[in-house]
Amino acid sequence: MFKKILIAEDFQDTNxxxxxxxxxxxxxxxxxxxxxxxxxFNRIKVAHNDGEPFDLLVTDLSFQEGPVERRLKSGKDLxxxxxxLDSNIKIIVNSMVDNPMEINSLFKDYKINGYVCKGRNSxxxxxxxxxxxxxxxxYVSPQINLNTSNQVLELDSYDLFILxxxxxxxxxxxxxxxxxxxxxxxxxESTIDKKVGRLFDKFGAKNTHHLIAKLVKLGKI
Amino acid sequence: MFKKILIAEDFQDTNxxxxxxxxxxxxxxxxxxxxxxxxxFNRIKVAHNDGEPFDLLVTDLSFQEGPVERRLKSGKDLxxxxxxLDSNIKIIVNSMVDNPMEINSLFKDYKINGYVCKGRNSxxxxxxxxxxxxxxxxYVSPQINLNTSNQVLELDSYDLFILxxxxxxxxxxxxxxxxxxxxxxxxxESTIDKKVGRLFDKFGAKNTHHLIAKLVKLGKI
DNA sequence: CTAAACTTTACGGATTTCCGTAAGGCGGTA
DNA sequence: TACCGCCTTACGGAAATCCGTAAAGTTTAG
Numbered sequence: 493m494f495k496k497i498l499i500a501e502d503f504q505d506t507n508x509x510x511x512x513x514x515x516x517x518x519x520x521x522x523x524x525x526x527x528x529x530x531x532x533f534n535r536i537k538v539a540h541n542d543g544e545p546f547d548l549l550v551t552d553l554s555f556q557e558g559p560v561e562r563r564l565k566s567g568k569d570l571x572x573x574x575x576x577l578d579s580n581i582k583i584i585v586n587s588m589v590d591n592p593m594e595i596n597s598l599f600k601d602y603k604i605n606g607y608v609c610k611g612r613n614s615x616x617x618x619x620x621x622x623x624x625x626x627x628x629x630x631y632v633s634p635q636i637n638l639n640t641s642n643q644v645l646e647l648d649s650y651d652l653f654i655l656x657x658x659x660x661x662x663x664x665x666x667x668x669x670x671x672x673x674x675x676x677x678x679x680x681e682s683t684i685d686k687k688v689g690r691l692f693d694k695f696g697a698k699n700t701h702h703l704i705a706k707l708v709k710l711g712k713i
Numbered sequence: 714m715f716k717k718i719l720i721a722e723d724f725q726d727t728n729x730x731x732x733x734x735x736x737x738x739x740x741x742x743x744x745x746x747x748x749x750x751x752x753x754f755n756r757i758k759v760a761h762n763d764g765e766p767f768d769l770l771v772t773d774l775s776f777q778e779g780p781v782e783r784r785l786k787s788g789k790d791l792x793x794x795x796x797x798l799d800s801n802i803k804i805i806v807n808s809m810v811d812n813p814m815e816i817n818s819l820f821k822d823y824k825i826n827g828y829v830c831k832g833r834n835s836x837x838x839x840x841x842x843x844x845x846x847x848x849x850x851x852y853v854s855p856q857i858n859l860n861t862s863n864q865v866l867e868l869d870s871y872d873l874f875i876l877x878x879x880x881x882x883x884x885x886x887x888x889x890x891x892x893x894x895x896x897x898x899x900x901x902e903s904t905i906d907k908k909v910g911r912l913f914d915k916f917g918a919k920n921t922h923h924l925i926a927k928l929v930k931l932g933k934i
Numbered sequence: 935c936t937a938a939a940c941t942t943t944a945c946g947g948a949t950t951t952c953c954g955t956a957a958g959g960c961g962g963t964a
Numbered sequence: 965t966a967c968c969g970c971c972t973t974a975c976g977g978a979a980a981t982c983c984g985t986a987a988a989g990t991t992t993a994g
Binding site: 901902904920 | 941942943944945950
Binding site: 502503504505506507508509510512513527528556558586610611612613614615616618658659660661662663697698699700701702704705708709713 | 725726729733734777779835879880881883918920921922923929930
């Protein structure tokens with residue numbers, strides 16, 4: 493069994509529920525809980541540098557903003573930072589996201605080892621995911637179908653990146669710049685322009701205001 | 714202390730976290746967990762009819778849809794059904810909602826006894842809420858300000874008219890036209906422009922995309 | 935009543951969005 | 965191979981946005 497496990501989850505009740513279950517159902521020796529991404533990262537970094545690294549991270553994706561400005565604001569930020577440091581630590585994501593494209597990208601781009609979709613069986617699934625991970629296999633909640641992502645009204649992670657940044661007030665020029673900085677291709681302003689234009693058709697939106705309002709209401713952003 | 718407590722919360726990890734904490738920190742004798750509103754209601758109804766009613770319900774507001782069609786789909790549905798049956802049971806809501814208007818209506822229209830906003834301290838708050846409720850007092854998470862906070866960020870019907878039309882893809886010119894047609898004053902494009910600009914300051918938005926995304930997320934549009 | 939403060943409106947300029955055209959790249963296929 | 969369809973990118977023009985200035989109207993306080 494894993495010796496050192498870290499749980500990153502901002503809701504205290506959820507965090508505690510996971511920690512208790514892992515203590516009871518698995519024989520994990522050392523379980524650490526963190527409510528902020530920055531704290532989680534620091535703890536992993538220190539342990540890594542001390543030669544006593546964590547074996548497993550269980551993390552949420554979405555973290556509420558607190559009163560203080562934080563460097564790592566989401567589970568993705570956290571995982572990205574950790575993977576630069578340590579490619580051995582196993583990572584299981586435990587989140588409400590159920591978009592297959594999004595989850596696929598976590599496995600492909602962030603090298604996570606398991607994905608559990610929060611729900612009425614997610615604690616049991618988490619235990620299963622950990623057992624699979626122990627044997628170097630991956631785990632995905634059964635209700636997620638990574639293959640048949642219903643093309644129709646699905647957004648891939650690239651679309652999501654653009655839309656999220658637009659909804660945070662960035663211009664297409666700024667988003668293009670950001671993509672170049674993060675070495676994500678394609679990155680030209682023109683391509684972003686065209687992509688958004690195609691999303692107008694796809695979702696029946698008149699313009700960007702309309703599109704953002706629709707997608708936020710659908711919970712996609 | 715309360716003798717019979719029911720927890721209605723669809724996320725297994727969260728549910729378990731709450732149950733464990735109440736067992737450890739309070740001396741509750743009988744804690745029951747339910748993942749579906751319908752099940753929670755039935756259990757409360759049966760206990761009530763048997764003359765051994767529950768003393769306390771801790772419930773979430775939002776419940777994921779499952780494969781089967783359910784009668785009670787939200788915490789509000791559940792509370793509404795329970796209050797028709799039993800006005801004595803104490804109800805504490807534990808949810809991510811942080812809209813003061815929404816929470817106010819839970820106290821006023823649904824006669825709840827406490828409101829805890831999910832977050833990094835919500836388990837501790839829940840324990841406090843239960844202790845307050847025991848003494849027939851109400852509890853609300855300190856970060857929620859039922860009186861003031863929302864005055865500042867309130868939208869009048871004129872603002873709402875503009876924002877709703879913007880979010881439906883109309884331009885300021887078109888909205889100006891529409892106002893003139895409906896004989897609502899002021900109606901000039903310039904005034905609309907200025908009003909929206911002031912809303913940027915009020916809500917800390919960079920531009921209209923940002924503003925619309927924020928307001929839809931706040932449930933104001 | 936009057937001065938100060940705010941609102942409505944117009945206008946103009948820099949920037950951005952929206953959309954059409956067009957050139958070049960890349961993969962599939964007959 | 966040559967052709968087709970799709971994606972990326974550049975460019976340009978019309979329309980829209982964002983924001984500053986300014987004049988005229990309205991409200992508020994003393």
